[in-house]
Amino acid sequence: MKSSSELRTLLRNIDHKSYPAYKSLAGSYQFGNYVLSIDHVQGDPFASPSSLHVEVPHKDAGFPAAYYDRGYVRTALADYLTRRMEEQFSAYNFKAKGSGKSGLLAISRCGQEVLARTACEITAQKIIVRFHVGFPAFGRTINAGELDRIFFDFLPRCVENGCFMRRQNAARLKAAIDLAEDQEEIRRYLRANRLVAFVANGAVLPRKSGVSDLPLGGSVPFRSPASMEISIVLPHAGTISGMAVRRGITLIVGGGYHGKSTLLEALQMGVYNHIAGDGREYVITDDTAVKLRAEDGRCIRQVDISMFIRDLPNKKDTACFSTEDASGSTSQAAGVIEGIEAGSGLFLIDEDTSATNFMVRDEFMQQVVSRSQEPITPFLERARDLYEKSGISTILVAGSSGAFFYIADTILQMDCYRPVDITEHVKKLCKEHTAPRTQAPDFAVPSFDRILRASVGESSRGGRNDRGKIKTFGMDSFSIDRETVDMRYVEQLADSEQLAALAHMLRYALEHALGGQMTVRQAVKWVYDTLEKKGWEPFCASYVPCGLAKPRIQELYACLNRYRG
Numbered sequence: 429m430k431s432s433s434e435l436r437t438l439l440r441n442i443d444h445k446s447y448p449a450y451k452s453l454a455g456s457y458q459f460g461n462y463v464l465s466i467d468h469v470q471g472d473p474f475a476s477p478s479s480l481h482v483e484v485p486h487k488d489a490g491f492p493a494a495y496y497d498r499g500y501v502r503t504a505l506a507d508y509l510t511r512r513m514e515e516q517f518s519a520y521n522f523k524a525k526g527s528g529k530s531g532l533l534a535i536s537r538c539g540q541e542v543l544a545r546t547a548c549e550i551t552a553q554k555i556i557v558r559f560h561v562g563f564p565a566f567g568r569t570i571n572a573g574e575l576d577r578i579f580f581d582f583l584p585r586c587v588e589n590g591c592f593m594r595r596q597n598a599a600r601l602k603a604a605i606d607l608a609e610d611q612e613e614i615r616r617y618l619r620a621n622r623l624v625a626f627v628a629n630g631a632v633l634p635r636k637s638g639v640s641d642l643p644l645g646g647s648v649p650f651r652s653p654a655s656m657e658i659s660i661v662l663p664h665a666g667t668i669s670g671m672a673v674r675r676g677i678t679l680i681v682g683g684g685y686h687g688k689s690t691l692l693e694a695l696q697m698g699v700y701n702h703i704a705g706d707g708r709e710y711v712i713t714d715d716t717a718v719k720l721r722a723e724d725g726r727c728i729r730q731v732d733i734s735m736f737i738r739d740l741p742n743k744k745d746t747a748c749f750s751t752e753d754a755s756g757s758t759s760q761a762a763g764v765i766e767g768i769e770a771g772s773g774l775f776l777i778d779e780d781t782s783a784t785n786f787m788v789r790d791e792f793m794q795q796v797v798s799r800s801q802e803p804i805t806p807f808l809e810r811a812r813d814l815y816e817k818s819g820i821s822t823i824l825v826a827g828s829s830g831a832f833f834y835i836a837d838t839i840l841q842m843d844c845y846r847p848v849d850i851t852e853h854v855k856k857l858c859k860e861h862t863a864p865r866t867q868a869p870d871f872a873v874p875s876f877d878r879i880l881r882a883s884v885g886e887s888s889r890g891g892r893n894d895r896g897k898i899k900t901f902g903m904d905s906f907s908i909d910r911e912t913v914d915m916r917y918v919e920q921l922a923d924s925e926q927l928a929a930l931a932h933m934l935r936y937a938l939e940h941a942l943g944g945q946m947t948v949r950q951a952v953k954w955v956y957d958t959l960e961k962k963g964w965e966p967f968c969a970s971y972v973p974c975g976l977a978k979p980r981i982q983e984l985y986a987c988l989n990r991y992r993g
């Protein structure tokens with residue numbers, strides 16, 4: 429490995445040369461107690477900035493081993509350090525001057541969720557921090573003096589303040605680790621007690637606005653109905669009380685604007701842990717939960733939706749159903765089957781975003797249009813079997829059809845943002861009405877042995893460096909070799925970096941696992957096993973960049989079925 433003084437000499441030698449001479453800096457350099465690696469150098473000052481990383485051995489960084497010896501605390505520590513580095517970098521961003529992106533200094537910007545990111549990875553031996561630097565130029569000429577400032581003045585300070593225990597606010601760091609342990613304890617408690625979700629008393633569920641994920645100030649704090657309240661003893665925060673949602677079918681009703689969708693949205697993001705101060709720190713949901721919704725126009729690939737739809741007038745086979753342009757009901761049916769395939773234990777559904785004809789059909793309509801003329805078996809008539817025969821619970825927000833009262837185990841009414849348990853009252857009322865049909869015959873879960881016929885372009889089959897070209901478009905979509913995968917309505921993605929990671933994972937699956945003999949399930953498992961064992965390297969070209977966040981397995985299924993290539 430070269431020394432930092434060699435880097436300094438190299439820099440001096442290329443000063444005022446044309447920009448591509450920066451490429452000669454690629455490599456690793458020993459800086460006191462860390463190693464700086466220049467992984468990729470941008471081609472010109474206006475291109476995407478250069479990729480770098482630093483490595484700090486634990487013996488120098490000095491964090492207690494108890495902060496990184498288990499997966500979930502490691503993720504919490506890495507998240508904490510990424511946020512610290514972001515603070516540091518933002519103080520020096522564009523302090524070095526020049527044309528184009530000269531002087532940029534950036535790392536991932538974390539949101540309310542705690543995610544495992546490539547920005548900071550912690551192994552048994554060291555801390556790895558990945559980031560971007562815009563190498564400075566005058567016009568298109570190298571400005572080595574400014575890069576010298578970044579490497580020998582700014583960066584050492586950022587690394588010192590961001591990556592070493594002695595520079596951290598110990599109480600604040602401990603609070604982040606403690607919170608992760610408490611959240612893990614709630615997840616463990618849910619699994620052990622046949623619960624699918626927990627919402628603590630005092631939780632703040634609504635968000636500031638449609639475009640801000642911050643808590644809404646002055647909102648009504650959550651309060652559990654007495655009948656559903658439990659207390660959990662947490663290792664750090666002590667005893668916490670709140671609403672426990674049991675397995676089975678839970679119905680959330682209530683007048684418009686009373687907070688139904690807000691509760692469901694908090695639950696759907698409860699698959700992730702949230703940072704302190706978010707208001708949803710103790711809103712914890714079964715982390716396999718899948719939000720189901722209608723998504724007109726989506727693509728469906730070889731999904732067996734016959735549980736819900738059969739005998740179509742065009743005689744299309746619904747046991748292996750493909751379409752480039754799904755209807756509301758077929759898209760939602762496909763969502764259910766994908767969720768089962770992805771191992772989900774909980775479905776979350778909001779009537780607001782569902783296809784009505786998929787959810788329910790009232791008696792009068794059944795008299796007019798007979799069953800034999802209707803290809804759709806509504807969700808209403810499958811939900812009980814989904815729970816009793818496949819163990820999948822449902823939490824459903826419904827405001828327009830009373831039929832769901834008959835299949836619900838628990839009925840909550842949101843009343844001015846406060847849930848009220850009205851189960852007993854409604855079950856009495858049910859006896860006074862004629863029950864609708866709530867169970868259709870012939871419930872059968874598909875076998876899930878499908879093998880996808882999918883491929884990437886020829887170019888991508890070559891070496892590591894000429895793989896399919898990936899582009900991501902915020903939270904909306906990504907493309908591989910110009911084939912776009914629309915993920916706009918996959919609501920449980922928390923960050924655009926998860927989308928970028930999904931693109932890399934999908935490309936890897938297409939190159940190595942799909943199109944051959946592996947079933948979709950085997951391919952997905954294989955992708956996650958590879959990530960677990962080898963990290964991000966196999967998924968990337970020559971180096972692992974800053975900017976990938978680990979997605980859930982459920983979202984990988986979602987993007988496999990939306991890929992049209």
Ligand code: ADP
Pocket residue numbers: 633634635644646647648649650682683684685686687688689690691842845
């Ligand atoms: P519904 O689905 O029942 O029609 P929403 O969940 O969409 O109602 O909530 C309606 C509005 O009330 C939203 O603007 C939301 O931000 C706000 N809101 C939700 N929960 C609370 C709360 N606990 N305190 C204050 N405002 C809330």
Ligand code: MG
Pocket residue numbers: 688689690780
């Ligand atoms: Mg609503």
